[in-house]
Amino acid sequence: MNMDDAAELRGGRTSAGRGRPRGGRTDARDRLLAEARRQFTELGYARTTLRGVARACGVDAALIKYHFGSKRKLFAAAVDVPVGPGDVVEAATRNGVIDAERLLLGVIGVWEDPRTGPPLRSLALAALQDDAQRLAMRGYLERELVVALADRLIGPHRERRARAAAYVVAGTVLSHYILGLNADSRPATVVEDLLGPLTAALHPQGRAWAPERR
Structure with a gap:
């Protein structure tokens, strides 16, 4: 996990901004999306969990909630569906x-x-x-x-x-x-x-x- 990702896990806030990752956008969101896309396809929606996706990426599940908010929204983003x-x-x-x-x-x-x-x-x-x-x-x-x-x-x-x-x-x-x-x-x-x-x-x-x- 890089420094930006670690900052995101501290409650989603940094000293430099309100709820935004310090240092700009990291690659964490893209890695989470790629892993979520893989797991949703291989395991199905019901068996895919936020913890499982986060564990495979080596981050805390809080980072997924920071970027996406919920499993439903993670799936929507992973398959590029704008409205669920x-x-x-x-x-x-x-x-x-x-x-x-x-x-x-x-x-x-x-x-x-x-x-x-x-x-x-x-x-x-x-x-x-x-x-x-x-x-x-x-x-x-x-x-x-x-x-x-x-x-x-x-x-x-x-x-x-x-x-x-x-x-x-x-x-x-x-x-x-x-x-x-x-x-x-x-x-x-x-x-x-x-x-x-x-x-x-x-x-x-x-x-x-x-x-x-x-």
Whole structure:
């Protein structure tokens, strides 16, 4: 560990600045990203830990939190994804309730945006072509999309409903933006077509849901 990295570990503050590494940018962030990218691919999202990535780079896990803040953000940076699913879910939540239309508009907005859409398409295509990357992406979505949805749902069978909602969201992305199904449809049309199924999963008032299988 060099002197700049050591300074970062002392609470993230130095005498020369407030929360910034002394002496400018070091190579620590790049080394952590490279190792995280390797571990996420080889071990999957669930088995990759901040401590494991830090240990392989010979630094303290506090350095990862200094640069990235969380495992979710480390993964997003490692695969060059500018917006994570948890961020979209959070933006669609109002007064503790997920707005289905806002959620669909948020997802579509991210994929339509020329800044965020291309890297997401590249990541999705890579995951479809490589088993290791597919497993890493699946683990990421399990933890960051399904869990984010389930944590904000109310009523019975939250996990099952969260998975149903995730199917709608992921299916929208895969069919429309990766496979090109109904590629000529305007975003508003896509939202209109899928709003019913997503609303039924998120807010199943009056709908009988079967007990979860054990």
